[in-house]
Amino acid sequence: MPRVRVSFRAMAAEHEIVVDHDDERGAREAIDAAIADVRRIEAKFSRYRDDSVTGAIARAAGGAPVAIDDETAALLAYAATCHALSEGAFDATSGVLRRAWDFRAQPPRLPDRSAIAALLPLVDWTAVERTPTTVRLPRPGMQLDFGGIGKEYAADRAAGLIAARGVRHALVNLGGDMRAIGGQADGTPWRIGIRHPRPGPDRPAAIAWVELADAALATSGDYERCFEIDGVRYSHILDARTGWPVRHWQSVSVLAPLAVVAGSCATIAMLLCERAPAFLAGQAVAWLGVDGAGVLRGTLAP
Amino acid sequence: MAATERVAGPGALVAAALALPGVALSPAAQAQSAPDAAFVQFKYLDYRDWQGGGRRMRVDSPGFYAVKPLSDSLVVEGSLVYDGMSGASPLYFNALSGASGEGVRDYRTAGDAKVTKYFERFAVGVGGAYSHERDYISRAGTVEVRAWTQDRNRTYAFAFSGAADRIHTESGAADRESKYVLDFLAGVTQVVNPTLIVQSNVTYSRGHGYFTDPYKLLDRRPDHRRVLAWLTRANQHFPDSGGTLKAAYRYLDDSFGADSHMLEAAWHQSLPQGWSVTPSLRYLSQKAAWFFYGPPVGSGLRPGQPYTADARLSAFGALTPGILVAKQLDDGWVVDLKVEYYQQKSSWKLGGEGSEGILPLSARWIQLGVGRSF
Amino acid sequence: MRRLSIALAAALLCGCAAYAPPQAWEKQYLARPEMQFDYDRLDAKNVQHVYVSKEGAGGGYGVGGGGCGCN
Numbered sequence: 001m002p003r004v005r006v007s008f009r010a011m012a013a014e015h016e017i018v019v020d021h022d023d024e025r026g027a028r029e030a031i032d033a034a035i036a037d038v039r040r041i042e043a044k045f046s047r048y049r050d051d052s053v054t055g056a057i058a059r060a061a062g063g064a065p066v067a068i069d070d071e072t073a074a075l076l077a078y079a080a081t082c083h084a085l086s087e088g089a090f091d092a093t094s095g096v097l098r099r100a101w102d103f104r105a106q107p108p109r110l111p112d113r114s115a116i117a118a119l120l121p122l123v124d125w126t127a128v129e130r131t132p133t134t135v136r137l138p139r140p141g142m143q144l145d146f147g148g149i150g151k152e153y154a155a156d157r158a159a160g161l162i163a164a165r166g167v168r169h170a171l172v173n174l175g176g177d178m179r180a181i182g183g184q185a186d187g188t189p190w191r192i193g194i195r196h197p198r199p200g201p202d203r204p205a206a207i208a209w210v211e212l213a214d215a216a217l218a219t220s221g222d223y224e225r226c227f228e229i230d231g232v233r234y235s236h237i238l239d240a241r242t243g244w245p246v247r248h249w250q251s252v253s254v255l256a257p258l259a260v261v262a263g264s265c266a267t268i269a270m271l272l273c274e275r276a277p278a279f280l281a282g283q284a285v286a287w288l289g290v291d292g293a294g295v296l297r298g299t300l301a302p
Numbered sequence: 303m304a305a306t307e308r309v310a311g312p313g314a315l316v317a318a319a320l321a322l323p324g325v326a327l328s329p330a331a332q333a334q335s336a337p338d339a340a341f342v343q344f345k346y347l348d349y350r351d352w353q354g355g356g357r358r359m360r361v362d363s364p365g366f367y368a369v370k371p372l373s374d375s376l377v378v379e380g381s382l383v384y385d386g387m388s389g390a391s392p393l394y395f396n397a398l399s400g401a402s403g404e405g406v407r408d409y410r411t412a413g414d415a416k417v418t419k420y421f422e423r424f425a426v427g428v429g430g431a432y433s434h435e436r437d438y439i440s441r442a443g444t445v446e447v448r449a450w451t452q453d454r455n456r457t458y459a460f461a462f463s464g465a466a467d468r469i470h471t472e473s474g475a476a477d478r479e480s481k482y483v484l485d486f487l488a489g490v491t492q493v494v495n496p497t498l499i500v501q502s503n504v505t506y507s508r509g510h511g512y513f514t515d516p517y518k519l520l521d522r523r524p525d526h527r528r529v530l531a532w533l534t535r536a537n538q539h540f541p542d543s544g545g546t547l548k549a550a551y552r553y554l555d556d557s558f559g560a561d562s563h564m565l566e567a568a569w570h571q572s573l574p575q576g577w578s579v580t581p582s583l584r585y586l587s588q589k590a591a592w593f594f595y596g597p598p599v600g601s602g603l604r605p606g607q608p609y610t611a612d613a614r615l616s617a618f619g620a621l622t623p624g625i626l627v628a629k630q631l632d633d634g635w636v637v638d639l640k641v642e643y644y645q646q647k648s649s650w651k652l653g654g655e656g657s658e659g660i661l662p663l664s665a666r667w668i669q670l671g672v673g674r675s676f
Numbered sequence: 677m678r679r680l681s682i683a684l685a686a687a688l689l690c691g692c693a694a695y696a697p698p699q700a701w702e703k704q705y706l707a708r709p710e711m712q713f714d715y716d717r718l719d720a721k722n723v724q725h726v727y728v729s730k731e732g733a734g735g736g737y738g739v740g741g742g743g744c745g746c747n
Contacts, residue, residue: 328700328701343716345719345722363722366718367718381717383721383722410744410745414742431741431742433742433744435744437745438744440743440744441742442740442741442742442743444739446739453700455697455698461738461739461740462739465743469745481743485739486739487738493698493703494696494697495694495696496696496698496703496704496705496706497705498693499711499713501713503736504736505736505737505739507739529733529735531733531736533736533737535713539711546710552735556732556733558732558733560733562732562733578710588731588732591732614747615732620731638716644726646731663730667726669719671716671718
């Protein structure tokens with residue numbers, strides 16, 4: 001059965017879609033439809049674009065409620081569930097903390113405590129006023145972002161669009177968040193390597209392998225955006241309640257039926273630190289975590 | 303005012319995620335479980351057996367199998383096997399001198415085909431088989447139904463097959479004889495957990511007609527036979543090692559009296575680069591048919607009563623160690639080589655009491671296979 | 677009586693394993709060829725034919741192959 005593999009760039013990352021399908025032209029059409037939807041979601045929810053929905057909501061902070069469509073309302077409802085299940089550690093309003101944490105500065109610098117303190121009042125999901133058709137951020141300077149949800153949502157939608165065209169073997173990989181339809185055409189599952197969180201010359205590139213069939217896999221790690229000062233690593237995964245990075249797991253990978261569930265579970269697990277195993281057990285997903293000492297933990301660990 | 307969400311419980315995130323537009327669980331869209339890939343396979347079996355130190359029988363058997371989806375829900379499959387047999391037919395016991403050792407050369411061509419239609423929760427298959435040898439023709443038809451639960455973790459199977467065979471030897475020992483057999487199968491397959499799947503089948507075979515072996519002196523078997531077999535097998539995967547334990551046990555109850563216990567186990571070990579190796583061991587212990595009599599020839603023979611001296615219906619134990627090596631290549635090609643060695647000895651029967659005076663039978667077979675999926 | 681105890685032992689062995697039928701996204705191991713029972717049909721056909729021609733009787737695996745002159 002022919003295999004079609006398309007790589008593309010969106011949301012500032014590399015993505016790839018692989019499809020095994022008898023009809024090669026149909027496979028390319030399915031992939032094109034999926035890529036078009038990924039770009040649509042990027043345009044609509046990107047925090048880096050002024051013409052996005054999130055941009056419009058941020059500009060109206062402290063002012064009138066903004067009208068939102070069903071898709072945005074559904075994503076906000078999902079973000080609310082994540083906030084509740086993570087004891088408030090996952091917070092879709094925590095994006096403002098980026099103003100204090102600059103992971104690209106050279107040399108790396110820790111933010112002033114006063115800078116964090118000034119931003120914390122703007123991080124408050126419980127203050128967000130939601131109705132089924134509107135949303136309002138009560139304080140000027142607040143903003144919403146769908147990090148940890150948006151890319152994964154796009155992966156699930158892409159998989160759905162491809163499956164709707166009769167494809168039974170596909171793998172959608174958006175920047176490391178995967179959703180598989182079926183397994184490979186030869187009957188074996190998709191095999192995914194989990195990136196070693198501390199790569200080195202005498203270390204394998206993959207710390208473990210996971211097999212996927214009709215499932216999703218997402219990984220959250222402290223190595224994606226970070227810096228080290230005096231041997232201490234500061235990553236981009238910030239606890240919304242303190243404004244400071246969490247420090248427990250090097251990475252957490254979650255296997256779940258949907259990419260959006262896998263992605264948010266991985267992010268929440270990083271935020272919950274030592275309470276992650278209990279949380280993940282309650283979500284009935286499979287997971288693999290690399291703890292601070294580099295030891296593998298979780299239901300997928302050997 | 304913002305509503306405070308209060309959600310808890312396993313799968314709370316999955317439930318919330320399913321409310322997102324365009325997001326659905328995987329195979330919800332596809333109810334078909336019909337295979338969507340075609341597969342073609344060729345195997346060559348080289349079989350040899352010995353008894354009492356003398357080379358006895360040799361079979362060279364090329365075979366071919368293919369399965370092809372005709373649509374989303376219709377699949378056709380078929381096979382064709384050709385056996386080229388040469389050598390002496392089995393000695394009935396250790397009377398080496400003067401016993402049948404004459405050369406036999408025979409050919410058998412056997413083919414079968416089946417069409418299966420898949421619906422959302424069940425599938426129906428209809429098939430036929432035809433086998434032709436110089437003195438034996440068999441025709442059979444089969445109907446099978448499989449049904450599964452919504453989560454596909456349990457499958458029920460029911461099948462029924464009828465065969466009509468015709469035996470006619472040149473020697474006149476069997477003059478246009480016939481045999482009719484009805485077979486029934488009922489089975490359940492259950493996925494116990496993500497790494498364990500178990501299957502249990504009961505087959506019941508009821509035949510009447512000519513069961514005698516026309517090439518054996520003094521062989522005269524009952525004209526009806528009922529066989530009940532209960533097979534239970536399991537595959538247990540160990541993700542850490544990439545190995546899978548495959549085990550099976552079968553109890554067989556035969557109206558001829560050749561009841562048997564069979565136990566087999568294999569370990570499939572995945573290796574890098576698509577290689578795999580599977581060592582295996584099979585043990586069978588069989589009772590003698592009630593009308594089996596060991597040497598000397600003719601002892602126990604009573605006029606009008608069934609009689610056989612055929613070692614295949616004696617009491618014995620048999621052991622088959624084997625090994626299979628396979629490699630999956632690119633582009634859907636797969637190659638495999640299997641070697642098995644078989645030994646049948648009366649002293650190996652479970653609980654002793656093997657038939658006396660029967661020489662051990664040894665056999666070995668090598669099977670080379672090549673296949674490709676499309 | 678011995679048959680019954682063997683059957684019970686087999687059932688018990690199955691009972692020792694955890695009963696947790698998987699959801700659709702947990703079936704990646706079951707997708708492997710070695711985890712399926714009838715993956716190589718031609719091999720099963722050949723092997724069962726050899727055993728039926730050298731032993732008393734066969735059965736349990738399936739029905740419909742028809743007969744032959746070898747037993």
